[in-house]
Amino acid sequence: MSKERKKLIMALALIFAVNIFIITLAQSASADLYKKGSSGAVVTEIQKRLKNWGYYFGAVDGVYGSKTEEAVKYFQRKNGLSPDGQVGNQTLAALGITPSSGSTGSGGGGGGGSGDLDLLARLISAEARGEPYEGQVAVGAVVLNRVDHASFPNSISGVIYQSGAFSCLNDGQFDQPVAESAYRAAQDALNGSDPSGGAIYYFNPATATSKWIWSRPLIVQIGSHRFCA
Numbered sequence: 001m002s003k004e005r006k007k008l009i010m011a012l013a014l015i016f017a018v019n020i021f022i023i024t025l026a027q028s029a030s031a032d033l034y035k036k037g038s039s040g041a042v043v044t045e046i047q048k049r050l051k052n053w054g055y056y057f058g059a060v061d062g063v064y065g066s067k068t069e070e071a072v073k074y075f076q077r078k079n080g081l082s083p084d085g086q087v088g089n090q091t092l093a094a095l096g097i098t099p100s101s102g103s104t105g106s107g108g109g110g111g112g113g114s115g116d117l118d119l120l121a122r123l124i125s126a127e128a129r130g131e132p133y134e135g136q137v138a139v140g141a142v143v144l145n146r147v148d149h150a151s152f153p154n155s156i157s158g159v160i161y162q163s164g165a166f167s168c169l170n171d172g173q174f175d176q177p178v179a180e181s182a183y184r185a186a187q188d189a190l191n192g193s194d195p196s197g198g199a200i201y202y203f204n205p206a207t208a209t210s211k212w213i214w215s216r217p218l219i220v221q222i223g224s225h226r227f228c229a
Contacts, residue, residue, distance in 0.1 A: 001164040001208055006134075021130065022050050025145075033086060033087070033088050034046065034064055034086065034087040034088075034092075034208065035064060035069070035085065035086040035087070036064055036065065036068075036069050036085070036159075036161060037064060037121050037157035037158065037161045038115075038157070039062050039063050039064060039115025039116065039118060039157060040062055042097065043061065043063065043064045043068070043115070043210070044060060044061070044062040045097055046064075046068070046072070046087055046095060046097065047059075047060045047061070047062070047071075049095050049096070049097070050058055050068070050071045050072070050075055050095075050221035052145050053075075055071045055072075055074050055075045055078075056068065056071035056179070057071075058144040059175075059176060059177065061118045061122065061127075061178070062115050062118050063115065063118050063119045063122055065174060065175060066169070066174075066175065067175050068222055069085040070085070070110075072085050072086070072087055072091065073085045074093070075091070075095075076091060076094075078178035079094050081094060088181055090151045093208070112162055115149070116156045116190070117164030117183070117186050118178075119156055119157055119160060119185060120140050120143060120144075120156055120160075120186040120188040120189065120190065121178050121182040121185070122137050122174060122182070123139070123140075123143060123160050123166065123168070123174070124136050124140050124182040124185050124189075125176070125177075125178040125179045126166075126173040126174045126176060127139050127166060127168050127173075128182075128185075128223075128225070129173075129176075129179050129182070131222070131223040131224065131225065132207060132222060132223045133181055133184075134183060134195045134222050134223075135194050135222040135223040135224075136181060136182060136185035137185045137188045137189050137194075137195050138195040138196040138199070138202070138220075138222050138225070138227055139185075139196075139202065140185055140186050140188070140190070141189045141193065141194040141195065141196045141199070142196055142199050142200060142201070142202055142227065143156060143159050143160060143189070144156070144189055144190070144194075145194070145196070145198060145199060145200050146159045146200050147159055149200055151200075152200070157166070159219075173181045195220070195222060196219060196220065196222075196227040197219040197220050197227065198219065198229070199219050199220070199227035199229060200228075201213065201216050201227070201228040201229070202225045202226060202227045202228065203225065203226055203228075204225055204226075205225060205226055212226070216228035216229060217229045
């Protein structure tokens with residue numbers, strides 16, 4: 001075989017390898033990934049299937065919380081997948097799910113899709129169950145105020161799942177059934193109602209242990225919560 005022919009074959013092989021690499025990268029970049037903080041129709045379907053198959057025992061609410069993450073890990077271990085608690089293409093395929101383009105893989109902004117509504121309602125229920133309705137709306141407004149504030153994540157899921165932001169994510173309250181009033185309060189907050197007066201913090205003075213939180217300027221007190229700037 002001539003040197004020129006060998007060079008041509010090597011060049012073609014190199015071009016082929018580069019094309020395969022580019023295609024693989026493109027597929028990886030466009031792959032859907034659902035993880036803690038995700039929300040939407042695909043998350044609901046994930047929960048339904050895991051629940052039907054005995055892996056998941058939480059609420060089918062379209063919100064990818066800690067219980068969903070643990071159920072996914074359990075499913076992955078049982079099916080020979082890497083148990084990272086995240087649902088990528090391999091786990092979706094194992095679940096028999098084809099992702100829809102209208103889902104919210106990593107949590108939307110403050111626009112108020114159904115996934116955002118469910119997630120915000122769950123937070124309100126966990127943090128303000130038993131508070132006056134106005135106080136429930138105010139808690140939802142604080143989350144949305146943080147989304148718009150430069151010092152916080154720019155999505156509802158990002159704000160709620162920010163480390164240390166809300167104690168209910170650590171004490172089990174976040175995984176409790178959601179009060180009906182919390183859904184109405186979440187919708188009102190998403191529609192622009194803000195009884196907190198623009199607050200980005202709130203706390204219960206009867207249980208607060210942080211000296212720092214008391215330094216925040218008080219805007220209004222509603223029920224047992226002080227809402228602060």
